[in-house]
Amino acid sequence: MRVSDIPGDFDHVLYTEEQVASRIREVASQIDADYAGREILMVGVLNGAVMTMADLCRAMTSHMSMDWMAVSSYGAGTKSSGVVRILKDLTKDIDGRDILIVEDIIDTGLTLSYLVQNLRSRNPNSIEIMAMFRKPEAVTCPLDVKYVGFDIPNEFVVGYGLDYADRYRNLTDVATLAPHVYQS
Ligand code: 5GP
Numbered sequence: 098m099r100v101s102d103i104p105g106d107f108d109h110v111l112y113t114e115e116q117v118a119s120r121i122r123e124v125a126s127q128i129d130a131d132y133a134g135r136e137i138l139m140v141g142v143l144n145g146a147v148m149t150m151a152d153l154c155r156a157m158t159s160h161m162s163m164d165w166m167a168v169s170s171y172g173a174g175t176k177s178s179g180v181v182r183i184l185k186d187l188t189k190d191i192d193g194r195d196i197l198i199v200e201d202i203i204d205t206g207l208t209l210s211y212l213v214q215n216l217r218s219r220n221p222n223s224i225e226i227m228a229m230f231r232k233p234e235a236v237t238c239p240l241d242v243k244y245v246g247f248d249i250p251n252e253f254v255v256g257y258g259l260d261y262a263d264r265y266r267n268l269t270d271v272a273t274l275a276p277h278v279y280q281s
Pocket residue numbers: 145177201202203204205206207208209252253254255259260261
């Protein structure tokens with residue numbers, strides 16, 4: 098689904114499907130160059146990273162396998178508390194592996210900080226992060242993010258895997274929502 102299919106639901110478009118696809122290809126080439134000759138275990142964070150994972154790994158030429166985790170932040174409110182519960186753990190052993198965490202968006206960075214710490218304790222050879230989007234606040238968080246799709250302003254966006262109330266993940270563009278969507 099594109100923004101033009103239900104234009105009334107959106108305020109403004111940050112990135113079109115074409116811009117996202119083009120950036121994905123750039124990041125994929127960068128990853129291929131960095132991991133030349135190594136096999137990557139890509140760890141996607143459900144559900145938001147599904148689209149990024151699907152497009153990124155198909156644009157890569159490196160050998161890779163994939164695994165998935167689902168996490169949830171404790172605490173009410175729209176800000177994550179930094180306390181993370183693992184809802185679905187990896188199925189693979191990551192001991193000695195080169196891990197690339199694939200995440201939809203980094204806001205405060207609290208979720209990923211926890212995840213990195215957790216995975217590090219399982220003794221992988223390396224851990225890097227690819228985040229499709231990153232907000233300015235994340236810059237203040239001590240998180241070394243090697244690959245970023247786009248740095249975006251501090252506003253709530255949907256599309257390309259990102260949801261509002263579990264909707265809009267299937268939007269291929271990335272956009273902000275019209276106020277009436279929040280009110281209904
Ligand atoms: P953090 O721990 O970095 O603050 O939270 C990251 C998580 O918050 C993301 O994985 C995502 O689920 C959610 N999130 C943060 N910003 C946005 C946004 O602009 N749109 C959507 N849909 N989710 C967001």
